[in-house]
Amino acid sequence: MRLPEARRRVAGTDWAALAAELDEYGSAPTGSLLTPEECADLAALYDKPELFRTTVDLARHRLGSGEYRYFTHDLPAPVAALRAALYPRLLPVARDWAARLGRPAPWPDSLAEWLERCHGAGQDRSAQILLRYGPGDWNALHRDVFGELVFPLQVVIALDSYGTDYTGGEFLMVEQRPRAQSRGSATALRQGHGLVFTTRDRPVRTRRGWSAGAMRHGVSTVRSGRRRTLGLVFHDAT
Numbered sequence: 001m002r003l004p005e006a007r008r009r010v011a012g013t014d015w016a017a018l019a020a021e022l023d024e025y026g027s028a029p030t031g032s033l034l035t036p037e038e039c040a041d042l043a044a045l046y047d048k049p050e051l052f053r054t055t056v057d058l059a060r061h062r063l064g065s066g067e068y069r070y071f072t073h074d075l076p077a078p079v080a081a082l083r084a085a086l087y088p089r090l091l092p093v094a095r096d097w098a099a100r101l102g103r104p105a106p107w108p109d110s111l112a113e114w115l116e117r118c119h120g121a122g123q124d125r126s127a128q129i130l131l132r133y134g135p136g137d138w139n140a141l142h143r144d145v146f147g148e149l150v151f152p153l154q155v156v157i158a159l160d161s162y163g164t165d166y167t168g169g170e171f172l173m174v175e176q177r178p179r180a181q182s183r184g185s186a187t188a189l190r191q192g193h194g195l196v197f198t199t200r201d202r203p204v205r206t207r208r209g210w211s212a213g214a215m216r217h218g219v220s221t222v223r224s225g226r227r228r229t230l231g232l233v234f235h236d237a238t
Contacts, residue, residue: 001034001038001077001078001081001082002077002081003081003084003085005081006033006078006081006082006084006085007085009031009032009033009085010030010033010082010085010086010089012031012032013030013031013089014031015089018030018196019092019093019096022093022153022196022198022202023202023203025173025185026173026175026197026198026202026213026215027171027173027185027187027195027196027197027198028195028196028197029187029190029193029194029195029196030155030193030194030195030196031193032192032193033082033157033192033193033194034078034082034157034159034192035192036161036191036192038078038192039157039158039159039160039191039192040159042076042078042079042130042159042230043130043132043159043160043228045076045130046069046130046132046228049069051069051071051072051074051076052069052070052071052072052130053070053071053072053125053126054069054070055067055068055069056068056069056070058137058139058140063139063140063142064137064138064139064140064218064219065133065136065137065138066131066132066133066134066137066138066139066219066222067131067132067133068129068130068131068132068231069129069130070125070126070127070128070129070237071126071128071129071130072126073126075126075128079128079230079232082155082157082232083111083128083232083234084111086155086194086232086234087111087114087234088109088111090151090153090155090196090234091107091109093153094107094151094152094153095107097152097202097203098152100203100210101203101210101211101212102210106149107151111234114151114234114235115235115236117149118147118149118235118236119236121147121148121149122147122238123146123147123148123149123235123236123237123238124236124238125146125236125237125238126236126237127144127146127233127235127236127237128230128231128232128233129230129231129233130228130229130230130231131227131228131229131230131231132226132227132228133166133169133219133222133226133227133228134222134225134226134227135222135223135224135225136221136222137169137219137221137222137227138169138218138219138220138221138222139218139219140218141172141174141216141217141218142216142217142218143199143200143215143216143217144199144231144233145199145200146233146235146236146237146238147235147236147237147238149235150199150200150235151199151233151234151235152198152199152200152201152202153196153197153198153199153234154196154197154199154231154232154233154234155194155195155196155197155231155232156171156189156194156195156197156229156230156231156232157189157192157193157194157195157229157230157231157232158189158190158191158192158193158195158227158229159191159192159228159229159230160191160225160226160227160228160229161191162188162189162190162191163188165191165225165226165227166222166223166224166225166226166227167222167223167224167225168220168221168222168223168224169219169220169221169222169223169227170186170187170188170189170219170220171186171187171188171189171195171197171217171219172184172185172186172187172217172218172219172220173185173187173197173215173216173217174215174216174217174218175202175213175214175215176213176214176215177204177213186220189229194232197215197217198215199233200214200215201213201214201215202215
């Protein structure tokens with residue numbers, strides 16, 4: 001897949017509806033971004049270690065159970081194309097959220113320029129992730145914040161079919177609400193579809209205006225089969 005095709009597929013999502021759902025819940029699904037064949041091709045890349053800069057064993061770091069790998073900057077064409085096509089669609093939401101929270105909005109129109117800023121700040125390692133979970137694996141609640149420069153939204157794309165290739169393994173989000181109990185959600189990802197979600201927090205309306213609702217994400221325990229996903233992050237890592 002090249003950039004023009006990625007843009008065509010990304011354009012198939014109702015972005016106004018997606019933005020409204022993000023406002024309400026901190027996550028929202030996209031339309032189809034990858035075919036089943038493309039999902040299988042991407043998932044198979046996990047067994048080519050030369051494509052990755054590092055492998056993370058979740059159990060070793062006491063972050064859950066399972067494994068994921070960070071791509072090098074030499075990204076596979078579909079990964080690079082989807083990342084470039086999604087960035088300008090997510091940018092208006094990022095800027096709107098920053099305005100509501102009274103924060104700076106340092107993100108330029110171009111993803112390439114934004115990544116240059118990340119690299120200039122010492123965040124010069126790829127943060128694009130291929131994740132693999134088997135029976136009993138899970139991922140603890142966390143945030144993908146790798147330095148001072150953060151893009152407030154990211155995307156996970158399912159490479160396997162929920163209920164057919166695996167059971168369990170729902171995508172989890174927990175929101176720490178101001179002066180209230182936390183609220184959680186669980187989403188079963190659709191193969192080839194993306195889920196846009198907040199990296200760190202989202203604007204929450206309060207009596208005094210807008211407040212930052214802190215959010216974390218993770219993966220529930222996989223009960224059977226194999227669950228593989230592609231994670232697209234729009235800032236690089238230290």
